[in-house]
Amino acid sequence: MGAFLKAISYYLPEDTLTNEMLAVEFPEWDVDKVYNKVGVRKRHLARPSVTAGDLAEKAARKLFDEKGVGPSDIDFIILCTQSPDFFLPSTACVLQDRLGIPTSAGAFDYNLGCSGCIYGMAMAKGLIAAGLASNVLLLTAETYTKYLHPLDKSNRTIFGDAAAACLISGVEGFAEIGDFVLGTDGSGASNLMVRSGAARQPEKTARESVDDDGHVNREDYLYMNGSAIFNFTLETVPPLMKSLLDKSGIEKADVDYYVFHQANKYMLNTIRKVCGIPADRFYMDLEDTGNTVSSTILIGLKECLRAGKILPGMEVMACGFGVGLSYGACMLHF
């Protein structure tokens, strides 16, 4: 029994933060220079009252509207988020009710970031293969911008909020989900972290330090050690790609298109060069969204289908990497 991508949609909150707006706050900032390196012109921001669960609901409703797929067709919900509505219960359980999905559906959240889309597809395929579900609603939703300190220019430049929804069917769809390679290196956990607020450090600490890149590490906000994450990616992705090709029995030359997690333009260009991937087979577009964490790959797949960059018969490699540190890649047979 196979598993297939049957529909994808996504939702971006209305409010945006443009480079020009950032330049007002940070007058030393060269708008063109930063755009050229990072590749982002604007990012969407969830308002204070809007949660990742709200964004996920909107993305799911768009999916239902666009594809004639109804809530009653769904028999499992999995939601990837690191900004859940509550400590408990799972936001996916709340969404079962809000979306009118039958109570016979299973539902749970899982906590991953940039690799989350790949893991979601892997779990959906597993649920289908085990006979536990036949129509899985995979949701990815993040409001990382709420974790960012107002003075954290680097991360405010990169990250944007979004949610995506994907229907994975055991019967039919436009792409069959192929093989996976997944992995984890928890030794790098502290390189991308919100340290306070959960069980290990419940109270805010107000502690700050300066890291190797000269960036301020604030324990009460999202901290990313940019150079460490960059090196992790450069070390991890080339062998990950090779493992997946070996496992799938596919030659590199036969991969028609690559949709990688849209971290930032600079990192993507470097990975592409290190992996020896031609630019015309490599998706890159974060101009109007920024890095939306677990939603970038689904947004990318949707946009590639819309633009005709991915066509029936194509072999596509999807790859995610980041917070955890966690990584994964899979083949999609269109």
Place this chain on the structure above:
Amino acid sequence: MELEKFVKDFAAQLDETDPETITAETEYKNLDEWSSLIAFAVIAMVKVEYDKTVTGAEIRHCNTVGDLFNLVAAK
């Protein structure tokens, strides 16, 4: 690894500084345009050109382009 090529590769990562002014003795963190983005560019260059990994901490702890060359060459 040749020092001359490394110095040129390093200079190519800079946007505003005249590459001709970069030598093995250049103390790169004193360059006006030095930033974490340039440091990332150097990490990427070392990976692509030399297939070696240099960390943000190492770049921060070296002073001159020549120091960085010696560090990468020893890897």
